[in-house]
Amino acid sequence: VIGWWRSPIIEVEELPVDISADELKQIAAAAALEQVRSGMLLGLGTGSTAARFVELLGRALAGGELEKIETVCTSSSTEQLAQRAGIPVVGFSSIYAVDLAIDGADELDPDLRLIKGRGGALLREKIVEQAAARFICIADESKLVERLGRGTLPVEIVRFASHHLSSRWSRQGLEVEFRGGAASPYVSDEGHHIVDLGVPASEPIETFVAWLRSHAGVVETGFFPTEATDVFIARAGGVERRSRS
């Protein structure tokens, strides 16, 4: 992984070599928690790694290490998790800016570009993370890819257009799969459908995303080119911290 990044390394901590993926997520979340200061308004992500952060934050508030924290949540599931952990949650409508957002990713490339949304919350995640002065993406090293698109790209589409567009794209040769199946698709928190697309190897992902977004009805994609300001990667060798240069 050394030499793989195109941004400077900030810090590497030593970790035991035989650590599990689950423990790595926990360690990445703990590293992010160190960046939180009392009084901050935080954006809470969605997914298994973000959930570790929510648990740790709840404990820090209960233990008195942090206070006067408010949060906005990127999904109704994270909101429930935060409320169970005793974390104050405020509505996003009244928010002008977020101090710090913490969230995981499905894939992460050497330019701190992400693919997110396999948890189904990509739209609110991108809204909250664009509103944040700083967005720390936390992940274990299994999320590192040389080229984004190892897995599928989630695309959120208004229900009126989802079947039409997926049918067109499919006939154009793309691999298209409805989240939840075409017969009874998953409905996002904002009331849209999500389709998972194979990313063509023949063109840069940003070109593919621009083409997707030229279709009316496409609300957002899981490609996050510039949102992450920092990444904290937990891996067997240590926690690497990188910042956008």
Add this chain to the structure above:
Amino acid sequence: VIGWWRSPIIEVEELPVDISADELKQIAAAAALEQVRSGMLLGLGTGSTAARFVELLGRALAGGELEKIETVCTSSSTEQLAQRAGIPVVGFSSIYAVDLAIDGADELDPDLRLIKGRGGALLREKIVEQAAARFICIADESKLVERLGRGTLPVEIVRFASHHLSSRWSRQGLEVEFRGGAASPYVSDEGHHIVDLGVPASEPIETFVAWLRSHAGVVETGFFPTEATDVFIARAGGVERRSRS
């Protein structure tokens, strides 16, 4: 108006000089109806001019001049209008392509670029019109502008982000108004809010729209740069027909 367009004129018909704006809409709609052939799948627009077309289409089907027409509608209000006029309506989900879409516009520039959406249906309109092999925009001459943005630009935003984004844009100096008022905003057929933005004179509208669309949560804008393939403009001097060159 002669010399104003940057696309070739197809035809001008003579009309009486003292004709009313209402009659002009009717005449533009009648000109569009002449382009419809039996067996077509049509996209029906939304608004006062599109409503004239729906009425005329209903009469042509009732009178037997046209048959085997199916339609998809760009709003629930147009769907009701079509059903009352006895026009067969099909769901858009099952549709692969539309033969011909007919719709009005709020503003129309010399490059056949439109601003639409003051009727609140811009998203479904753009989806259906992008799916159409041909989209004839019908309008009376009051809609012609040298530069788009004489009025406001409608922007459709997911509810989660609408207050946040409108507050940011407002502090950045933009004129921002919630459709229906910020306290109880209008909700579109797709469940979103619409804000009407003043268009800055300092930059090309396409630059402004690209900036707007870089904000997660913006679903669509009322700027239709390439969708109209033809425009039929009814004015005191006649009906002008222009096609995208």
